[in-house]
Amino acid sequence: MPHDGHDHDHDHNHHGSELSPIALRVKALESLLVEKGYVDPAALDVLIDTYETKIGPRNGARVVARAWSDPAFAQWLKQDATAAIASLGYMGRQGEHMVVLFNTPEEHNMVVCTLCSCYPWPVLGLPPVWYKAMPYRSRTVIDPRGVLAEFGVTLPEDTAVRVWDSTAEIRYLVIPMRPAGSEGLSEEQLAALVTRDSMIGTGLAKAAL
Amino acid sequence: MNGPQDSGGMTSFGAVVPEANEPVFHELWEARALALGIAADAAGLWNTDIVRHVRELTPPVTYWEMNYYEIRVNSHIKLMIDRGMITEAELVSGSMQVPPRPVKGVLTAEKVPAVLAKGNPASRESNRPQLFVAGDRVRTRNQHPRGHTRLPRYASGKIGEIVSVHGTHVFPDCSALGLGEDPQWLYTVSFTAAELWGKSARDTIQLDLWEPYLEAAS
Numbered sequence: 001m002p003h004d005g006h007d008h009d010h011d012h013n014h015h016g017s018e019l020s021p022i023a024l025r026v027k028a029l030e031s032l033l034v035e036k037g038y039v040d041p042a043a044l045d046v047l048i049d050t051y052e053t054k055i056g057p058r059n060g061a062r063v064v065a066r067a068w069s070d071p072a073f074a075q076w077l078k079q080d081a082t083a084a085i086a087s088l089g090y091m092g093r094q095g096e097h098m099v100v101l102f103n104t105p106e107e108h109n110m111v112v113c114t115l116c117s118c119y120p121w122p123v124l125g126l127p128p129v130w131y132k133a134m135p136y137r138s139r140t141v142i143d144p145r146g147v148l149a150e151f152g153v154t155l156p157e158d159t160a161v162r163v164w165d166s167t168a169e170i171r172y173l174v175i176p177m178r179p180a181g182s183e184g185l186s187e188e189q190l191a192a193l194v195t196r197d198s199m200i201g202t203g204l205a206k207a208a209l
Numbered sequence: 210m211n212g213p214q215d216s217g218g219m220t221s222f223g224a225v226v227p228e229a230n231e232p233v234f235h236e237l238w239e240a241r242a243l244a245l246g247i248a249a250d251a252a253g254l255w256n257t258d259i260v261r262h263v264r265e266l267t268p269p270v271t272y273w274e275m276n277y278y279e280i281r282v283n284s285h286i287k288l289m290i291d292r293g294m295i296t297e298a299e300l301v302s303g304s305m306q307v308p309p310r311p312v313k314g315v316l317t318a319e320k321v322p323a324v325l326a327k328g329n330p331a332s333r334e335s336n337r338p339q340l341f342v343a344g345d346r347v348r349t350r351n352q353h354p355r356g357h358t359r360l361p362r363y364a365s366g367k368i369g370e371i372v373s374v375h376g377t378h379v380f381p382d383c384s385a386l387g388l389g390e391d392p393q394w395l396y397t398v399s400f401t402a403a404e405l406w407g408k409s410a411r412d413t414i415q416l417d418l419w420e421p422y423l424e425a426a427s
Contacts, residue, residue, distance in 0.1 A: 019238075020236075020238075022238060022276075022279050022282075023236065023237070023238035025282070025286075025300070026238040026241050026242045026245070026282055027238070027241070027303070028300055028301070028302075028303035029245060029282070029286065029295075029300060030241055030245055031303045031304065032295055032299050032300060032303055032304065032305065033245065033248075033249065033289075033294075033295070035304060035305045036294070036295065036305055036309040037309055037315065038248075038249060038252060038294060038309065038312060038315060039245065039248045039249060039315070039316070040248070040315060040316060040317045040318055042317070042318035043244075043248050043316045043317055043318045043320070043321055044241060044244040044245065044248060045244075045318070046318045046321040046322075047243070047244040047247055047248065047321055047325075048234075048240045048241075048243070048244050050321065050322075050325065051233060051240075051243070052233045052234070052240070055325075056233070091326055091328070092325050092326040092327055092328035093247075093324075093325045093326075093327075093328040093329065094328065095328065096328040096329065096330040096331065096332075097330065097331065097332065097375065114215070114216065114217030114361055114363075115214050115215060115217075115261075115359060115361060116214060116261055116264070117277060125233065126233055126243070128227070128228065128231050129228060129231065129235075129277070130225050130226060130227050130228070132277040133222075133225075133226075133277075134216060134219075134222040134273055135222040135223050135224060135225045135226070136225045137216060137217070138216040138217060138218065138219040138220070138222050139219070139220055139222070139225070141217045141218060141363060141405070141414050142217070142218045142220060142363075142405075142406050143220065144412060145410075145412075147225055150224050150225045150226075150227075151225070151227060160411045160412055160413065161410075161412040161413075162412070162413050162414075162415060163412070163413070163414045163415065164415045165217065165361070165364075165414060165415065165416045165417075166417065167359045167360070167361065167416045167417045167418065168331070168359060168375070168378060168381075168395055168417035168418075168419070169257075169330075169331035169378060169379075170375060170395075170397070170417050197227075202227075
């Protein structure tokens with residue numbers, strides 16, 4: 001429902017009077033930091049463009065697709081995920097120390113950060129709102145199956161749930177189970193089956209057509 | 210500290226509400242706030258642990274209601290004022306009233322890709338002996354410091370098993386107070402849902418915990 005209840009087409013050029021208090025405060029902060037020489041406004045544009053267009057869950061999907069199609073790469077991920085993931089060009093801020101978790105019929109992994117919102121940025125981008133919000137942060141550790149149900153995921157009773165609370169600088173990427181019937185697909189086709197939520201552990205990979 | 214961030218195990222916040230086709234940012238100011246925070250880190254006047262601790266000092270009701278980016282930007286503003294980069298009066302007026310203070314660096318547009326690719330690794334060399342190995346049973350200390358810690362209340366005073374060892378990492382409890390990095394051994398410790406919550410399920414909860422949080426359990 002974009003535009004629901006709002007008219008986004010009218011004239012915005014009346015002195016920012018429509019900005020919320022926090023939007024005004026951030027605007028004032030930016031002007032001030034730029035004026036004082038602490039911040040380069042061009043750097044802000046590059047940062048935003050990076051997280052809007054370059055770093056996102058498609059990166060992680062490529063890691064998963066490679067893990068599904070290349071056993072040597074999967075093994076490398078188990079031994080040194082940071083290096084294996086960096087070999088695909090994904091590294092750095094909020095992904096300095098990577099660990100991957102392979103889902104199996106016996107074990108389903110899901111990731112949370114109860115204390116803040118730690119999330120593997122280089123492979124998944126910035127976290128969605130629900131990941132940073134209190135319902136997910138508080139309940140995942142005590143009621144993971146209840147949280148999964150809210151994502152429409154029901155696991156077999158004999159599948160154990162392993163919740164990972166990212167309390168340190170280790171960042172976790174879940175490798176979902178490869179969907180049945182995906183044999184013979186290319187890495188690119190496989191990557192298209194990998195959802196962001198399946199790499200957090202709140203979803204499963206899409207079924208192969 | 211037993212602050213609003215440490216809410217693992219509470220069940221009263223309601224259902225998780227995923228948003229279909231969620232945009233990266235919902236408002237322009239959120240994007241600017243995120244970028245300003247990353248850019249301001251280049252001043253070199255604080256570290257990740259200090260920033261987290263300042264966020265945790267937000268009063269609980271405010272913290273629980275606030276947008277993530279609002280918590281972030283407010284904490285950065287607090288630090289910038291505290292470190293003498295800006296004043297509240299300047300922020301209200303939106304323009305400079307006192308000269309800038311010296312900072313360690315400024316993030317320019319050209320440096321962004323390299324700075325993001327490098328990140329801020331937390332691993333550090335250390336001569337500390339390693340007390341535990343995978344398979345050891347440990348008990349977390351029943352500690353409730355007034356300062357910053359990464360041992361959540363829900364896992365305090367509980368018995369678990371070491372499942373992996375990550376080398377020595379910056380110790381947040383010390384680093385957040387500006388007292389140095391004091392690298393300590395970092396372990397992943399696995400707890401059963403039975404131990405943490407009295408449930409019979411086979412489910413487990415894993416946490417990454419530094420050695421000072423742990424003692425041997427028989």
